[in-house]
Structures are given as structure tokens and as C-alpha cells.
Amino acid sequence: MSEATPILHMLSPQKHMSPFDVNMAADAGYKVIVPYINVTQEEVTGLVQDAIFSRPPDYGVRTGFFVGGKDAILALDFLEAARKALVPPFQLSVLADPAGSFTTAAAMVACVERVLKLKFGRGWKGTKVAVFGATGVVGFASSIIVALEGAEVKLVAHRGVDRVIKSAQVSKERFGVDLEAVSGETEDQKREIISNAEVIFAAAAAGVQVISKEQKAYADKLLVVADVNAVPPAGVEGMELFMDGAPLPGCNALGVGPLAIGDIKYKTESGLFKQMINSQEALSLDFRHAFALARQLVA
Known part of the structure; x- marks a missing residue:
């Protein structure tokens, strides 16, 4: 493998690059990290080609791009623009994880999958899943991950169904x-x-409760509930931060709490950065690759 210094260019369409992601990249092994803010999709090609043409082809595997922000579709568009900008044999790797939500979604799905298998002997195929907070990045990514695994997914709208209908349409167009x-x-x-x-x-905004004690009482078919909200009040009343398949008070379901999910999320994001650094070929990583790694981690 090339001994070139591992360099990471971090793109954000917003005013700031997330300090969380910068820290994660540094701890994973990147030696030079450069954030770019207020980046537009049209600028991605130029930035990527500046990066690849400034290093010999065998240095490409030690050059990475990270896509942040808070928009799932825009992050995927940036990822595709970066891929198309490559000019073989010049290459580099790209990871999209807007707001850390692709890796959070992957971790949530993997944690719930483990509970389903261990406690109920079943997987996602045919499982009826309801996603609250469906218009957010975690809700968007997790719904697609489980649908690709064969689940029957409902995207729940709290304030007008139009935005959720659009998410469903985009998911169909991009992922089938x-x-x-x-x-x-x-x-x-x-x-x-x-x-x-x-x-x-339960993937709604932090501090928003989407399921109350009274609502849990009529969840007769419910097997597992996952909540990514670590800010009080819990997204699901009675959910404890470290729950990882423990009985959820007030119903017969088992709970998976935000810090159990967060542990796997952290390891997943770190692991994807390390994959980029150590790979012998260029990688293009999104929530599907995050889920594949999260699955390994929980196993």
C-alpha cells in the first residue's frame, strides 16, 4: 500500500462542518483534514479533480472525501458527482454521512435486527415497520435499508402527508x-x-416524544421499538438510554435505546473511515455500506 499521507477533504453545503465528524476522522487515522463549507453540487467535480490530479495515481487510495450537511438527497447527489468526477487511473474514496445520520440509521436497523433474531427468531422479510420522523435523514435511510431487506414499511407523517409522499417517491426512484x-x-x-x-x-427530532405511555398500551403486535433520541423527553415514553432488547414498560415490546444505538453508530462511522484509509481500491460509501458494517459489529 502507498505510504502517502492520508488526506481527507470534508464537504458541507452548510455554514459549518460538523466537529463530531472532524474528530471521528482524525481518530480514525486521517493526518490532514480540510473542511469546505457552503459547497454547491456544481463545485464537487472541480474539488475532486483538484484532489486526484495533485497526487500520483497510487496515492489515490490515501485520499478521501466526506460529504456532510443535513440533506440526505443532496448528500447522495454529492456522492454521485464525486464518483463521476474520477478520471482513471486517478481515484479517491468518498463517504456520505449527512448529520451522521446514515451511520445512525444503519446502527439502529442493525441493533433491532439482532433483537428480532435473538428474541423472536425472525428477520426483516414481511415485518411490518412504522417509521416516525420519516422526513428526517435517519428515518429516510432506515426505511430504505429495511425495505431493501423485505420489510413492509409505513412512513408516518405528523404535519401533512405531502413531504412523506415525496420521500416515498424518491425512495422508489433511487432504490426501487x-x-x-x-x-x-x-x-x-x-x-x-x-x-x-x-x-x-422513533427517529423524530431531539426532545420530541412521538409515542406516549397510553399509545404503547394498544401496541398488541409490537415486537421491538427503537428510539434514537437521547434528549429528554424520550421519543418513546419509558425508553431508557442503554436499553438493548430489554422489556419496554407499558407494553409487551422490547426496547432499543439511543445510547445502545449510539455505540454501534460511533463504531460504524469510525470503521468506514478506516476502510477508506486501508482500502487498496477507491470506495464509494453510503448508508447501505454503513448497514453492512453495523451488521458485522452487532454480530
């Missing part, structure tokens, strides 16, 4: 999965969704 957009704005609508779900992902 069929997601059902449903309204959860009224108590009756929410009751029907929860009472028919076997797995619930």
Missing part, C-alpha cells in the same frame, strides 16, 4: 423500494398505525 406514506396526525390514525406495527423506529 415501495414505501407507504400514511398520516399520523390524529390520535385515531396513530392508534391504527401503532396497533398494526411489529417494529417502530
